[in-house]
Amino acid sequence: MNAPVRTSGGAAAAEAGVFRAGGGTGPERAGAWWRKHGLWVVAGAALAAVTVAGLLAASLGGRSTQPLSITNPAPDGAQAAASVLRGQGVTVTATDSLESTLKALSANGTGATTVLVYDPMSLLQPGQAARLAGSAQKSGAALVALAPGPLAVQKLSPEISAAGTAPAAAAGSPVAAGCSNPDAVAAGALDVRRVDGIGAAGNPSPLLYRGAVTCFAPAGGTAGFMAADSSGGVTVVGTPAVVSNERLASQGNAALAFRLLGSRPHLLWYTASLKDVPAASHPPTLAELTPRWIFPASAWLLLVAVIGMLWRGRRHGPLVAEPLPVVVKASETVAGRARMYQDAHAQDTAAAALQRATLTRLAQRLRLGSNADPSAVVEAAAAHTGRPEQQLEALLLTDIPFNDKQLLTMAAQLAALEEEVAPR
Known part of the structure; x- marks a missing residue:
């Protein structure tokens, strides 16, 4: 139904409800938009400013938030241990890749370096662990590994093997040395309680090992939180929290940490990172990235869709026009x-x-x-x-x-x- 259009200007046309150009003037549209979205714009700008300020403060202060970083003063950091070692004349250098560690190891000379290895994300491949162990043995360096994985520990020393995780009861109370290793005897007992943020990503519980020398074994067990080879050149510690800021001063943790890490003039504090992940020889293709099940599943779903269309589609006839059960005013239309x-x-x-x-x-x-x-x-x-x-x-x-x-x-x-x- 058509109705005549009568107007004496833009206002009359708007009141008649025939046609109206919305939005108003530019300032009015901007004001309406700001009233609707202004709060979120201000909140987003404030959040961005706080984030940028925090990043700038962290970078200017030279501090890290990574677990067991020698510049991290938080409970899960290791700044306290590094500071004490520096105070005793040990040169502490942080490295984040195998190549930089090997380069620094060769530059320090024979028998002058201790290498601490911490790989919480298990980024090192067995071949890389074997390469590190071989370089350390060649240069006469001491190797201390914090909670290495089963494959890596075999490559670090064939005399040491992984023995699983410690039971919850054993990880909650001090553990006596129980061996003749001079560093373990000097420590007496360890506080092996874990610290939030420290440990393997999938299993943060302390690990147990067996070796030529096994120390700090829970009561009734044959595996301990510390194991070393017969030469004493490779030592593994199953509880990385021993050197953390929160646990360093507890029980004999400090004595063990300083004796293991401070016996030589140079300490390389090596934390594995994504730099240790070998680059692919060529970019992966779409077929390599696609899961194997995607193609049969897609074919099956396509077949089901076709069958469904044939099953349901044939039952519906042509569209039938029906009058609406309501009457709409011409002005509303x-x-x-x-x-x-x-x-x-x-x-x-x-x-x-x-x-x-x-x-x-x-x-x-x-x-x-x-x-x-x-x-x-x-x-x-x-x-x-x-x-x-x-x-x-x-x-x-x-x-x-x-x-x-x-x-x-x-x-x-x-x-x-x-x-x-x-x-x-």
């Missing part, structure tokens, strides 16, 4: 269509609808019939109003607005034309 045209920025479609409706109403008022040719309606309207025929032809047939303002102007002109042709 016009306003709803106008809002849809506005959201889609379809000024040409809205203009064509207005022109068709005006032509229909003019044909009725000029007694030409609802099926009259548009050119005949234009000619009759020109004769009735005295306007130039070309002007009316452009307004009713050919003009296309390019923005909301031009569309509102056209609507006002069409309404004025209908007013002129209206029967007196």
Whole structure:
């Protein structure tokens, strides 16, 4: 059902609900957007500022947040042990890759270095562990490994093997040395309680080992928290928290840590990182990255979809048009269509609808019939109003607005034309 468009300007058109260009002026749109999103913008900017400030403070302060880092003063760091060792004249150097560790090891000279190895994410491959052990043996360096994995510990020393994890009861109370190793005897007993953030990613519990010399074994056990080879060149400690800031001063942890790490003038504190992951010889292809099950699963799902379409699709016939069980007011229909045209920025479609409706109403008022040719309606309207025929032809047939303002102007002109042709 078509209703005449009557307006005396933009405000009248908006009140009539026919068509309305939304948004207002630029400052009004900006103000509305800020009222809606301003809180989130301010919160995001504040969060970004705090994050950047924290990163800058950490970088300028030279501190690390990595577990057992010699520049980390947190409970899970090892800054205290490194500071004490430096105070005793030991040069402590942090390394984060096997290559830099081997380079520093060869530069320090024969028999002058202790290498501490900590690989919490098990990044070192067995071949890399064997290479490190071989270089340490060649240069006469002492090797101390904190909680190495089963494969890595075999490559560090064939005399040492992994014996699983410690039971919860054994890891909660001090453990006596129980061996003749001078470093273990000097420590007396260890506090093997774990510290949050320290340990293997999948299993942070302390580890047990067996070796030529096994120390700090839980009651009734044959494996201990510390094991060494017969030469004393390789020592593994199953509880990395021994050297942490939180546990260093507990029981005999400090004595064991300083005797193992401070017996030589140089200490390389090596923490394995992603730099130790060997680069692939060529970028992986899509087929290599795709799981093997994806292709049969996709084929199966496609087959099921086809069967489902054949099963259900054949039961439905053509669409049947049914009358709506409600009656909608003409003004609501016009306003709803106008809002849809506005959201889609379809000024040409809205203009064509207005022109068709005006032509229909003019044909009725000029007694030409609802099926009259548009050119005949234009000619009759020109004769009735005295306007130039070309002007009316452009307004009713050919003009296309390019923005909301031009569309509102056209609507006002069409309404004025209908007013002129209206029967007196």
